[in-house]
Amino acid sequence: MGTELTEIFTRIEHSRTADEVVQQIESLILEGVLRTGDKLPGERELARQFEVSRPILRDALKALEVRGLLVTRHGGGTFVADVIGQVFSKPVIELISSHRKAAFDYLEYRREMEGVAAEYAARRATADDLALLDTIMARMDAAHRNADFEAEAEVDVEFHHAIGESAHNIILLHTLRSCYRLLSEDVFQNRLLVFTLPGARESLLEQHRAIYAGIAAKDPAAARKAAMDHIAYVEQITAQAERAGDWRRVSRLRRQQRSDQSNN
Known part of the structure; x- marks a missing residue:
């Protein structure tokens, strides 16, 4: 089972767009830092760590969900998808x-x-x-x-x-x-x-x-x-x-x- 993660995300530099948030989360999954079943921090906390607005964060999370890298459970949070399976x-x-x-x-x-x-x-x-x-x-x-x-x-x-x-x-x-x-x-x-x-x-x-x-x-x-x-x-x-x-x-x-x- 995965774990809930905190403080592994870093401040987005430059223009602070959804694409940069997407790239950082993608890299963490690719490098094995984020693993299947890991729960991402809540929206407020994630926005704080990335230092981006919540609308930008929502756009990024939605894009990652569409790509099959994240899954959202109603009322339960956002998790890394079962990409290895x-x-x-x-x-x-x-x-x-x-x-x-x-x-x-x-x-x-x-x-x-x-x-x-x-x-x-x-x-x-x-x-x-x-x-x-x-x-x-x-x-x-x-x-x-x-x-x-x-x-x-x-x-x-x-x-x-x-x-x-x-x-x-x-x-x-x-x-x-x-x-x-x-x-x-x-x-x-x-x-x-x-x-x-x-x-x-x-x-x-x-x-x-x-x-x-x-x-x-x-x-x-x-x-x-x-x-x-x-x-x-x-x-x-x-x-x-x-x-x-x-x-x-x-x-x-x-x-x-x-x-x-x-x-x-």
Whole structure:
């Protein structure tokens, strides 16, 4: 879910037209500062931050709504539209979820993209980027200590989101976000199953630490290798989790069949 935002908008210089307000909000969406579901401040507050009249602001918000970048909920405010969801349409998502090969193609694609993102992050991450990654790692450690699979899975996605943001490449950022959207919406049903395999949680945590260490040390080669090794491991453990799930299913059917036979 998005959050309500304050004080990220800056005073409009020069002629203070609706077009300049539009351009600033568009840039914030494009650069990943404004995310899907984020709520914009109220009209009075926005006009104050931009230092424009409310009629100019209304014109700008209307233009952005027409372009599909903002949505207004009656009595509820103005929000960033679900622009990322449109990268994978519902029919495509259904195809991906129902074809096993797509899951492995997804991980193959991610392995390369995650490597690039981590490398760029190691080169470009700012102090604020590193502070956010540090906070996420602390939450990941806490979820691991508490053996909270759901929390670990959520923080895992958030960690990779933050690396994509730290790479400071707009196309890479939105491409990766669309990929993570598939994880968040449980398109791949075995996402949590991997956390139940012996040793998997510990391995995943150490891999995330290695990626973070490479980025924090400003070591692009180490960060890239750690990220690609991580996704390679996820590919391996996903296949293992699927096999384990099949084994449990077959064992359960065998037991049920033999029980039924002995009762006849």
